[in-house]
Amino acid sequence: MIRAENITKRFGDREVLKDISATFEPGQTNLIIGKSGSGKTVFMKCLVGLLDIDEGSIWYDDVLFSKLDFRAKKEIRKDMGMLFQGSALFDSMTVEENVRFPLDMFTTMSYSEKLDRVNFCLHRVDIIDSNSLFPSELSGGMKKRVAIARAIALKPRYLFCDEPNSGLDPKTSIVIDALIKEITNELNMTTIVNTHDMNSVMENGEKIIFIEEGEKCWEGSKNEILKSDNKLLNEFVFANALAKQLKASTK
Amino acid sequence: MLRFLSGFASYWMLLGKVFSRPEKVQIYYRQTMKELISLGIRSIGIVAIISFFMGAVITLQTAYNTENPIYPTYLIGLGCRDSILLEFSSTIVALILAGKVGSNIASEIGTMRVTEQIDALELMGVNSASYLILPKVVATLVFNPFLTLISIIVGILGGWIAGTSSGVITSQDFIYGIQYAFIPYYITYAIIKTLFFAFIITSVSAFQGYYVEGGSLEVGRASTKAVVYSSVTILLFNVILTQLLLS
Numbered sequence A: 001m002i003r004a005e006n007i008t009k010r011f012g013d014r015e016v017l018k019d020i021s022a023t024f025e026p027g028q029t030n031l032i033i034g035k036s037g038s039g040k041t042v043f044m045k046c047l048v049g050l051l052d053i054d055e056g057s058i059w060y061d062d063v064l065f066s067k068l069d070f071r072a073k074k075e076i077r078k079d080m081g082m083l084f085q086g087s088a089l090f091d092s093m094t095v096e097e098n099v100r101f102p103l104d105m106f107t108t109m110s111y112s113e114k115l116d117r118v119n120f121c122l123h124r125v126d127i128i129d130s131n132s133l134f135p136s137e138l139s140g141g142m143k144k145r146v147a148i149a150r151a152i153a154l155k156p157r158y159l160f161c162d163e164p165n166s167g168l169d170p171k172t173s174i175v176i177d178a179l180i181k182e183i184t185n186e187l188n189m190t191t192i193v194n195t196h197d198m199n200s201v202m203e204n205g206e207k208i209i210f211i212e213e214g215e216k217c218w219e220g221s222k223n224e225i226l227k228s229d230n231k232l233l234n235e236f237v238f239a240n241a242l243a244k245q246l247k248a249s250t251k
Numbered sequence B: 001m002l003r004f005l006s007g008f009a010s011y012w013m014l015l016g017k018v019f020s021r022p023e024k025v026q027i028y029y030r031q032t033m034k035e036l037i038s039l040g041i042r043s044i045g046i047v048a049i050i051s052f053f054m055g056a057v058i059t060l061q062t063a064y065n066t067e068n069p070i071y072p073t074y075l076i077g078l079g080c081r082d083s084i085l086l087e088f089s090s091t092i093v094a095l096i097l098a099g100k101v102g103s104n105i106a107s108e109i110g111t112m113r114v115t116e117q118i119d120a121l122e123l124m125g126v127n128s129a130s131y132l133i134l135p136k137v138v139a140t141l142v143f144n145p146f147l148t149l150i151s152i153i154v155g156i157l158g159g160w161i162a163g164t165s166s167g168v169i170t171s172q173d174f175i176y177g178i179q180y181a182f183i184p185y186y187i188t189y190a191i192i193k194t195l196f197f198a199f200i201i202t203s204v205s206a207f208q209g210y211y212v213e214g215g216s217l218e219v220g221r222a223s224t225k226a227v228v229y230s231s232v233t234i235l236l237f238n239v240i241l242t243q244l245l246l247s
Helices: A040-048 A070-077 A095-106 A111-124 A140-152 A170-187 A198-204 A222-227 A231-237 A241-250 B002-018 B025-065 B074-114 B117-124 B128-166 B171-179 B185-210 B216-246
Strands: A002-011 A014-024 A029-033 A055-060 A080-083 A158-162 A190-195 A207-212 A215-220
Touching: A002 A040, A014 A040, A014 A055, A014 A207, A014 A215, A029 A040, A029 A170, A029 A198, A040 A158, A040 A190, A070 B117, A080 A140, A080 B117, A095 A111, A095 A140, A095 B117, A111 A140, A140 A170, A158 A170, A170 A190, A170 A198, A190 A198, A198 A222, A207 A231, A215 A231, B002 B128, B002 B185, B025 B074, B025 B128, B074 B117, B074 B128, B074 B171, B074 B185, B074 B216, B117 B128, B128 B171, B128 B185, B185 B216
Parallel strands: A029 A190, A029 A207, A080 A158, A158 A190
Antiparallel strands: A002 A014, A002 A055, A207 A215
């Protein structure tokens, strides 16, 4: 479980996160939604410790993560996997080397054991016979899947996905969403996904947090979103004509 | 001034991260071998070509400027040797490498920064500064002295070929000149300067790349800054080291 309490983050005089509190349970896909520039990515980077918070606290189970030093944070980070917006695969490494990297770095497994784990992870995300390809030779969807394989190589307890569907077609987006959900359930991970893709919200939104201009404006599930009276949330979620019709039909 | 001081402090803090204990020595060793090829072996060609022609030009210019019966012709060989040994093989080659290797390091690390690859390393619990920069520093410290020696040999060879083929000096006089009043310490001096310059090139360029913010435009700017700052720092240290080592 991850708990964020009263998180405030400033860049200079600009307050980009304002007193945000949230709890993310294991075994479910937690979504953070909001328009571009609302503070979703900053919030996620604060949760994983890539950005330091100015106020508040972040807990990983019973550990106060936000107060740990670099060395102690490193230990918890070994339990984290993250899928970055641009995949962040290492350009100079092949697909196999990318997925093997955390195993090389943090395990004492033999080469064949590592190779078995790499092939298992790649197979799990439906990447077959591509071990020797470089990231530049992969499509956007394949890059995301390899990044997921790398993120789960060490069997993490926490998975973070920043805009996993950005730049992908709707069909591939659905495949990636389904994959994240399946893996979350299989490994009983605490998964947090940043998204503004409404398909993802309606498919995967077991718990949804809506952020607007750095403030948490709403919290609920995908079923509750349809019935919500929150004006800002409705403007964001039901922005197009089709979505507005759907909302009208639920009333 | 404040910006300079804060940049200077960040540079030393980055070095502190770079020289912390590696996570896995084996992986760092493998990375260092890769960097030896990328930053060292792949620089042999450019160093050899430039050294050859510089040696040739130094010989011809020395010859045309000492066209006087008072000066013995073997001085052309001596002039070529000392110019290459004292200044060219270490300082000028370092400036060339600041352009080639420095821009390569800054753009590689800068691109990794803007594409979140460094964030990915940090998130895995890897000390990204150490993992990315330490192997480059070690590789250049190990290999650049060899580049200097190659530059010395090829530069003198270029001088000999240019001098003898143009007829400004005989082969015997040139060989006598390069042996005349030879001070072995000059080689040590060139190597010591090379080690300092190798460290400056990699650390200054890596610093510029590591703290890039923005996109491809900023990576390009960081790459230019890496070349400019490391070149200026090399020139400054050249004066300091020359005073310390030769006075």
